[in-house]
Structure formats: C-alpha cells, structure tokens
Amino acid sequence: MPVNSFEHYPMSWKPDKARLKRPYYQSIAELLEQDIRNGFLAPGTKLPPQRELADFLDLNFTTITRAYKICERRGLIYATTGSGTFVAANAARSITISAENTNNTLELGFVASFEQTNDIVADVLQQAVNKRYVSQLLNYNDPTGIPHQKTAGLNWMKSIGVHADQEHMAIVSGAQNALAITLKALFEPGQRIATDVYTYSNFIELAKLLHIQLVPIAGDACGMLAEELEKHCAQTKIHGIFLMPSCSNPTTMMMSDRRKSELAEVMRQYQLILIEDDIHAFFTAGMTDDYKQPMFNLLPEQAVYICSTAKTICSGLRVAYMVYGEVFHEKMLQSIFTTNVKTSSLDAEVITELILTGEAYRIVNKKRQLAKMANAIYANYFPEKKAGEHPLSFYRWLPIQTHLTGAQLEADLKSYGIRVFHSDRFLSGLTTIDQHLRIALSSTNSLDELQVGLKILKQYLSGVSKGGFFL
Amino acid sequence: MPVNSFEHYPMSWKPDKARLKRPYYQSIAELLEQDIRNGFLAPGTKLPPQRELADFLDLNFTTITRAYKICERRGLIYATTGSGTFVAANAARSITISAENTNNTLELGFVASFEQTNDIVADVLQQAVNKRYVSQLLNYNDPTGIPHQKTAGLNWMKSIGVHADQEHMAIVSGAQNALAITLKALFEPGQRIATDVYTYSNFIELAKLLHIQLVPIAGDACGMLAEELEKHCAQTKIHGIFLMPSCSNPTTMMMSDRRKSELAEVMRQYQLILIEDDIHAFFTAGMTDDYKQPMFNLLPEQAVYICSTAKTICSGLRVAYMVYGEVFHEKMLQSIFTTNVKTSSLDAEVITELILTGEAYRIVNKKRQLAKMANAIYANYFPEKKAGEHPLSFYRWLPIQTHLTGAQLEADLKSYGIRVFHSDRFLSGLTTIDQHLRIALSSTNSLDELQVGLKILKQYLSGVSKGGFFL
DNA sequence: ATATTTGTCACTGTACATTTC
C-alpha cells in the first residue's frame, strides 16, 4: 500500500491539479477562495494540513502556507498551530451592519438611538445656524474642531470622568470614523489587535479591510480575562486591544473596575495600544456602584478614547470626540487629514449648541427613560438575566438554541417581518457552539412596534428551539 | 587585491554589524530607517546594491531585498531594477497638507476655495434647516444619501457630462474621504497605483498609510503618456490609476481628450481601476474647445468618479459625490459603512438646497470670476506660461531654481510671512532635479492680500535664484 | 508525559527582467 493513499483518508478539499497554474501559491488561494465562496466548503470545515496538501500537489509545504495565508488575510479561513486550518464563520458573506430602508420590516437589528428625541435636536439646530458666525463654519479652518466646540466636548466628557486638553482631542465624524482613523494611524497591515470573542462587527470588517488581525480573548461576567490576555501577549506580538468596557457590543457586558485595573496592568507590561469605545458611557456612569471611570484614565499615554454622541444625543449628527496620548498626536492628525481633511463643522456646531444649552442632558435623560421602558418590555418576553449585563443597554444578547445557521435564522425572521442579527456576525475569529441573537431595542419607531417585534420573535423561537430549551 | 575590497569603493551605507540582531531583515530595516530619519542618509542617496550589502553582512541577498522592501513600504526609499535603490525625496517628513491657523502668515500654500462666497451659503443654510422635515436628517437612514439629495447630485453632475443613477452613486464627506473609501474598498496593501510624477500630496500620504505603492508615470503637456503607462503595465502588475484630468494638482495640467482616449485604451487592456478626481470640472468644462467629458465616461465599468463640492461650492460643507461601476457597488458600500457609517445628511442637505435653488451655479460663477482676477494678478508677477496649463486654476505651478532644499525654502518663506509648498511634497516616488512652488491663489482673505503675498514671493525668489534664471 | 501533528518564521536558492554601460 502506498504511503500517500488519499483514497482511504479523503482530504476535505482536493483542488483540481489540472487547474493549477504558476505561481502555485496564488493559484491555490484562488481555487480555495472560489470553493469557499461557492459554498463547497462550509464554515468550520477543516482543511487538509499544509504538508498533506503539499504532498498531494507535489509541492513544498511552505507553498501551501503561503496560499493559506492569502486566504486568511481575506478572512476566509483561520489557522491554529497544532490544530489545523479551518473555514471561517463569516467566510462567504459580509457582516457589515448598516441601516436599511425597512418599510415592511420591524428593525431589531441595526442599533439606532431612540430617534424619538430628534425633535429637540431639530429645534436647537435651527437656533444654532441662525447665529452670526455661521459662515465661519464653512471654511477649511480648524480641521480637528473649532476651539469653542472642543471646549464643549471636553466639558461633556468631564461628566463621565475623562479629562483632557485641546491639544489631545479631536472632533471627528462619528465613532466608526474614529476607529478607522485610529487603526490607520497607529497600526500596520499584519499587526494584531486583541478583542473580546464577540465584538462589534463593523470593527471586525474594518480590521479585515485594513488587514489587521484580530485575536479573540476569552472573558467572563466581569469582562475579558487578564490571564488570557497575558497568555496571548506572551505567545505572539500583539500591538493593541479594542474594548468597550462601559457596555460591550454585542454582549452588553459591563467591565468591573477591578478587571479594568488587571487588564491595564497587562497592557502596560506589553505596551498595548488601548482603543476604548465608550459609546454607552452616559448610560453607565452612575448606574452601578462599581463603575468609577473609563479605562483611558488608567493608561492615558497609551490609549485612544472614543466618545460618540450618536447613541447619547443624536445619530444623524456625525460627531465623536477622540482623546489620545501625546505620543499619538502627530500620527492621529495625519490620519484625520488623509481620511477626512476635516470634520463637518456644522454637525459639531449643533452638538456644541445642544451641550451648551443643556438640551443634550435633557436628551440623555429622555433616552435613559426610553431605554428603561424598552428593557422592561423586553424582560416581559425574555426574563432571563445574566451577571454583568448592562441594565440599560440599547440592545440585548439573547441566547438561543437551534439547528439553523445564522444566515438562515436571519432570513427566516426577516420573512416574518423582523430584522435581527445572529451572533456569528460578531465573531472575531473562530467559530463557537453558542448561539445568540442581538436584539436592538432602540430602533423601532415606537415602543409599541418594539412590543410587536418581540412577540413575533418569541413565537418564532419557541417553534425552532430544540430540546428542552425554554424561553 | 581582494574581490570584496570595501575600503576602495566605500559603500554609501554601512550598517554597524555589531548592532545586527535576528531576525536580520527587520534589524537591517530598523537601522536603515533610523539613519534616514536622523538625516545621515540624504534624500536621493544611492544605497548599496542588495548583493553588495549582503556580501558585506554575510547574508543571502534576498534577505536584503526584504529589509529594503520594508523601508520602501514605509515610503523611505524606492528601488528601480537595473538602477538601484535610493532614499526617497520625502523620506524623513510628513507631507500632509492641511489648513493652519495662520494669523501672521499669508496663506499661499493650502488651497482653499475663495471663501468670500460663503455668505451666500450661510443664507441658504438657514433656509434649508427651517424646513419641516429636518428631523428626518437626524437619523441613521440612507447612509449613502437621501434620494432627493442624490437626485440633486446627479443633476449637478449632468452639467459636467457625467450620467449615473441612484444605485451607482454615493454621497460622502469630501474628496479626501472618497479617496480613502475607494482605496480601502478596491485595493490591498502591496498593490500598485499609477500616478503622475507630481501628484496630490494627501493622496500620496493616504497611499502610504494604506501601504499601497505609487508608480510615477512620465507625462507631457497633454498629460500622462500612454506609452509610458503601457510600458509599466507590461513590466509589473499595476492595479489602478489615479488621475485629475480636468486640472492636475499640483501642475494645473489639463489632459487633452485625445490623451484621455489613448490612456483609456491602455487601462482597458490591463484592467486598471481608474480613480478620477474631477475637482475642477466646473472650471474646465466650457473653458477649452478640446474639453469634452471626464474620463469616467470612457470606462464607466472600471472607474470611480469623484466630484467634490469643496472647491466649486463650499469647502466647509464636507460633501463629495462618488460614481462607480456596478462591479464595485458592494465593496464600496462596505467601505463607506466601515469608514463613516453614514455621511452627515445636514451638509448634504445644504448642498442640495444650494443646487435646487440655483445658488450653487451663482457661486460657481462668482468663484470663476475670482479665479480669473486672481490669475490675472499672478500673471503680473509671474507672466511665463506653459502649454497645457489650466487658465483658471486655483493654484499655479511656478518653476524655480535654487540651491536650497524644499524644506528650507518653505521655512524661509514662512519667516517672510507667506506659506507655500515646494514641489518635493508632491513627488510620488523618485527625486527630480526640477524645482517648483505651488502657489495657492484662492486662500487669502482678499485679492489684496494675495497681491502682497506674491510681491514678497517675487522679491524673495529674485534673491535666491541662481545663474541667469529670470522670473 | 511525551511523541506527533500542525502551523510559523527566517533565510536560502534559482530564474528572470530591466537598466546601464
């Protein structure tokens, strides 16, 4: 019997030798990509080991390494030393999340921000642009924000415990924009950023686009585990870490202050750049006794703090404040210029006016009320609670058990008239067995609509849930 | 005499062997970077050939290749087969161009857009936000623009000869933002984009940030040479091409329609993605008999057309229209979501209102008048004209001859109270002997100030110019 | 507990194209 009897232990993937062209590594990568995109290789499938495939194709195994690497960079597969190479969970589809024109669909997917408060904004907007100095907002000056706008932002952040000065903050076009600017400024293709196992899917996509690798780190009810982070840092060079300590998206976990210190210690030791997205700060500060301050304060010199006003004040006004350490100053400016040239002063001016008039605080309170009510409604349908979850989150993380794939579930629910997102979209790397749905509470036109949506959801889930699982 | 007698033909760069650590290629790259940034290796210096340095360090020459490649990706050096490897013109400094708060300086550097017309915009702005539907502008909907805004944009572009539909256009936050979105969407690190020898410096910086290589292609009075492009395409894989045919920045060259067709032919043959920045369209269409249409029309399926309103209407309202082929549709959307989530509807709404009320056309005419006057003033001081130059450009490209470096010249002129940019900033790769200054005509507070600035400039230049050079 | 499986990384070897002289 020949040593390489592929007949007996068939490989999960056998590229057609005849279609191989030189350069081999590219050709192999192309064939693999096609087979994944066409669905011949399902997510989670184990690919043949490099040496085995090399044997089969009569090539050196590092040529296969190269081919696999190309696909890994494209997010199609992921590899673990010792275990093998697998087709990624979100290989064949884009997981980018965006608003849709949903005429016949109840929106429980995309997280908006209780747009019911926008009338207040509209009023202030009209006041703001009736000032005498409007035409000063219309030129190229002050690309990181006009001084008085920055001052207002600094005051706004003071109330959530972040202190900075004009030189180390910038106004940009929303949190996503801030993330794009930060990644471009401070990271290079091929570098690694640690994240929670589940993380914000647009961050995953952004990292993919910029060819930055995400390293998922396990966590518990208090947030990411410091030992796990330490372990990975010791293993491979990790350059940064992305966290949403005030309310993780999508899991709604709030990180304990103790955990913040532990993680900060590791970050300091390994010189990780912390990217903190504190989108929910205003709904967290003052909510729990444990909450003291953002992580930024623990390592202000090696961190970038991002505070968007989209969730707290108004989603359509594209404004986020960024605060960063002195060492990042120059690189950040450059990245801001090359992505935006400047942020619209108009949006920033309206937000500034909202803060100065105090209306912003009124809006926050109103949204807090709405969040309370929406969460109460949710609890009627899905009462289970887990430790560490944020009580006022704009979305909930619902554990489910089905035999369906994420894509199927989403499609099914859409046909019933509701849009939700499956946990697969939020996977930063490997596949998991757990399934969840992220349910947005802040995106329907009214709380009544939310109620309708949740009812449909509950009904659907009791139909597809397997075993003795109860909802 | 020994073969490797380094004593006799000293190498331009000898890294300290003792400081070499493993991995060698990284160590070498670091040492090289330090020596360049510290100024030990001046721009233009020829580095030792790969084989020679390898010999000296007792390594295989491909290890040097790798070290050089790292530095090349960082924009520190550039290499040409057959000729050697050289320190890049802008190795040690950032060439990002942005507005500055110039209290005591006359701005002839950054190109603004005759901000004198902003009063018209301010009026329309106030009308626009007094409409009933403002609060609809304040949510997450329509991330690529609200339909009526897109319609206005499409009409606007119709007048410069671009035809598209809602599905294949998007509204984003200005031309630079559009470029960032496009490069992230359609290119990967390591890929190559052809450009003019001199090109827009923020595009150079953006490409650097995204690790996309620029390939400078020679041109003549009619624009980039098709034969040259063809030659480079045949040599190495080039993935795209960036052009500003209506008025190249910084050279003010207008591409002839004949040249457009020739270049389009090459692009079609080699499947290049065309990125066309048509910032000056409104000042070009109708200006010359030769001008027919943007290049986009010649290859609509493999091109991205960018039309910013910053120069034509108002610089502070961050709005640019993008038009692209069907094949790019999905990737573009994803890139828009991951860089911006959405563009501010507010800015777009004001621009829309300006277009619908016809005020936008009034502003264009006014700016055209201002451009005419400013160029006339410039001609008083610097009368020389070159074929192919745009008569109404917002900036001019002034040939100079000095012994000073670009950085010195800029610093000198700043001390005399004017800010200008030296041609080195716009070099996409190699160094050249020619020196130019880019003189912005549209950025001073008034034409009187422009006059003062040009006077100072002329005086200064007659002092430093060498030989029989006249101004 | 240790051998095996499996992926990663740095460096080497070879063929080749273009530029220069």
Next chain:
DNA sequence: AGAAATGTACAGTGACAAATA
C-alpha cells in the same frame, strides 16, 4: 549589440513552537 549590474518573484529548507492525543 551584448555583458554586467541590479532588483523581483517564487519556491524550498530547516528550526521552532503550540496543540493534541
């Protein structure tokens, strides 16, 4: 016109490290 100089692209070798059985 042809040889030498020079950079590029791809494939291969071997040491190593993590995960698994």
